[in-house]
Every structure is written in C-alpha cells, then in structure tokens.
Amino acid sequence: MRLKEAIVLLIFAICSKAANSNPYRRPITDTQESAGATAAYCLSWRLAVEANNLRAWRTVPIQCLRYIEGYMTLGQYERDLNFIVENIINDYIEEIILENDGSDAWILDVDDTCISNLLYYKGKRFGCDPFDPMAFKTWALKAECSAVPAVLILFNKLMEKGIKIFLITGRDEITLGQATLDNLYNQGFIGYERLILRSKAYRGKSAIIYKSEIRKQLVEEGYKIWGNVGDQWSDIQGDCVGERTFKLPNPMYFVP
Numbered sequence: 061m062r063l064k065e066a067i068v069l070l071i072f073a074i075c076s077k078a079a080n081s082n083p084y085r086r087p088i089t090d091t092q093e094s095a096g097a098t099a100a101y102c103l104s105w106r107l108a109v110e111a112n113n114l115r116a117w118r119t120v121p122i123q124c125l126r127y128i129e130g131y132m133t134l135g136q137y138e139r140d141l142n143f144i145v146e147n148i149i150n151d152y153i154e155e156i157i158l159e160n161d162g163s164d165a166w167i168l169d170v171d172d173t174c175i176s177n178l179l180y181y182k183g184k185r186f187g188c189d190p191f192d193p194m195a196f197k198t199w200a201l202k203a204e205c206s207a208v209p210a211v212l213i214l215f216n217k218l219m220e221k222g223i224k225i226f227l228i229t230g231r232d233e234i235t236l237g238q239a240t241l242d243n244l245y246n247q248g249f250i251g252y253e254r255l256i257l258r259s260k261a262y263r264g265k266s267a268i269i270y271k272s273e274i275r276k277q278l279v280e281e282g283y284k285i286w287g288n289v290g291d292q293w294s295d296i297q298g299d300c301v302g303e304r305t306f307k308l309p310n311p312m313y314f315v316p
Contacts, residue, residue, distance in 0.1 A: 169290035272298030
C-alpha cells in the first residue's frame, strides 16, 4: 500500500515539474500586472459611483478611459439595463394593484434614461473631459439621441398598464424644449402625460431640489407616483420620490 502511495506521489511530482517548466507558458509581465491593477481600480471606482459612495466627481479618471469605453460599448452596459428593466416589469409592475382612477403615475428621467447621449460622450472620451454646457446644448439641439431600448420597453409596458408617465428633465425649457419633444417623438416615446423641462424659475437650483419640487406638485395634483427611474442619484433623491425608485447605470458623469 505504501509503495503505491509512493509511486503516485512520484508521478505527481514529475507532472508538476513538467508543467512548471513548460517552455510555451508565458510569464506574467509587469505590463500585464499593471493593466490588471488598473482594471481592478476602475471596477471599484465604477462600483463606488453607482452606489453613490463617490459624489461630486467632475470627470472619469483618465486611467479608466478604456475601461469605461469597454463597459459602455461592448455589451455589459446594455445587459445591465436589460436586467434592471426586466426586474422592474416582472417583480414590481406586474405585482402592483393600481388605483385605476386616473391618479396612477410614473416618472422617467430623459437624458441617458429615455434617450442616450452615448454618441456625444464618445467624443468627450466617455466622461474623461469636463462637462461643456455649450457643446452639449449644440448636440441636444440636433435631436439625434437614440432611444435606450430597455427603457422604451418599460415605457410601452407602463402605457399598456394605463399608468400616466411624466418625463422630468433638467434640460432648459426655452432653448431645448422643442428639440427634446421632437427627439422623444422620433424615438417612439409617444403618449406620455407630460414633459417637464427646467423653467426659468428653477435655473440655478440643484437637480434634487428642482425635481423634488416638481414631484411634490404632482402629488398635490392628486397623482400617486408608483415608480421613479433615472440614471442619476439626483433623479431619485429628495421629496416625493415615489413608492419605488430605480437607478440606471451611468459612469460617465455626475449631476448634483
């Protein structure tokens, strides 16, 4: 019995030595270790952003450019959106018992919730460049943002359920109102109750204060807000946020 054990151990030792001395096995280089460390850092950075543990950041760290580009364009961002929306529909919307008296309401943000600015931010190095208000205004006036497919599915489901949808955006009412209306219509967002843009009265106020006051007005009008969806924490924080809030991923910019 001991002889058999000795033979097995000997064979194992020989195989292990052969594996370790394989001439075709490439050693890990310093460059690979550095790339791995950067990817790990950027994953942690994105998690901190999405969990709202990292706040008031101005730009994506330059070392995370390729990581964020990959996340946004290689499929994971889309898979995350699909996962979230599927859960909103299957685990919440299908279960709620509506009032069915005209008061059932749902709130959706617009930018990078209903329609995507990914093409614009590609030119801004996926958030590594500081926000440029004039450049973004020029982009938004083109009314060329594509629909976020998962959110359009959610939108149509809400319409099917008879829930009134309110779109609340921080876009300026005077300069971007018509372009935003056209963009939403062209991308299939048709039949919502109201599009609310930032009026002159709310200029200079934070998104949290502005959107809180708009939601409070809706509640005072008699609406019951069943859900609230946005890509920024400021979309779903403050007063009268609704029965449930849902945060969509967006590691490219922060709106206070």
